[in-house]
């Protein structure tokens with residue numbers, strides 16, 4: 001509660017825990033975006049609950065080493081997520097992990113969430129921060145070498161492959177643009193693509209064709225990743241004749257698409273784009289009043305920890321302003 005502000009009767013009940021299952025804000029997703037929103041809201045004395053289907057940390061948990069988070073030169077994703085989580089809890093943010101949302105209503109002024117174990121909660125505002133996931137190839141070895149040679153983010157991991165020979169899988173805009181950007185680090189980049197043509201814009205194809213560090217294997221498919229403690233080689237099938245060759249590579253970047261974790265809002269009133277990402281305005285409010293979205297689940301170009309943290313901040317501050325205008329605080 002802002003200093004000097006007079007509490008409304010309902011806010012008084014919520015603030016002093018007399019309306020137990022009602023929150024100023026429920027945040028869905030405890031990745032960097034959700035945890036940041038939790039830090040801001042609970043520090044401002046808003047009764048806040050974070051619900052996560054997995055464990056707090058989101059994609060940070062999968063990140064071996066983070067070297068681009070300002071203020072910390074190097075930290076494991078797990079450690080960074082723990083710091084963020086503890087900070088939110090310290091300010092009074094409630095958190096439940098491993099939950100399954102079975103029903104949710106956004107439309108009315110009082111939002112409503114039901115979990116599979118029967119718990120029900122209401123809130124003045126909801127922040128959807130459920131993140132997303134890169135599509136995977138689902139071939140043998142992929143799970144073993146994630147973070148140990150296989151990456152889904154050039155910005156995050158490109159500089160670990162200085163002067164190394166690497167491969168990029170995919171043939172769309174992201175794959176081609178990132179292949180070019182990875183030539184800043186790698187000595188050689190092999191693009192492996194299933195089709196006989198790229199689906200990228202002409203300028204991206206031109207940049208690839210003009211880059212001497214890039215070679216292209218068309219109509220080719222990764223069959224398997226090999227190595228011991230880290231990735232050492234890839235088995236690649238030539239789709240024209242079925243022959244398999246093994247190429248030695250230290251790193252592979254997979255860019256075959258991205259999926260926002262928005263299944264649980266599909267068919268509800270929240271507007272999604274054609275890729276099922278949540279559409280928001282500049283305040284990160286969705287098309288429904290009092291429902292905000294933050295982080296990788298939002299329709300946007302760049303998906304990083306810093307952008308998720310920024311979104312979490314913006315969504316939380318706008319949720320507070322919304323409640324203030326609605327006399328909820």
Ligand SMILES: Cc1cc2nc3c(=O)[nH]c(=O)nc-3n(C[C@H](O)[C@H](O)[C@H](O)COP(=O)(O)OP(=O)(O)OC[C@H]3O[C@@H](n4cnc5c(N)ncnc54)[C@H](O)[C@@H]3O)c2cc1C
Pocket residue numbers: 028029030031032033034051052053054055056057058059060062063064065066067068099101129130131132147152153156157261264294295296297303304305306308
């Ligand atoms: C391997 C890897 C390495 C990366 N390295 C870096 C890096 O070095 N630097 C960098 O800046 N970025 C990196 N990124 C990207 C960065 O981790 C993400 O941009 C960031 O975590 C997005 O934060 P988020 O909070 O939006 O979503 P997420 O981190 O995806 O968190 C979303 C949370 O929502 C939960 N959730 C999903 N669906 C539901 C549901 N229906 N109900 C309840 N909860 C749900 C999930 O369990 C998860 O905890 C990396 C990503 C990966 C995968």
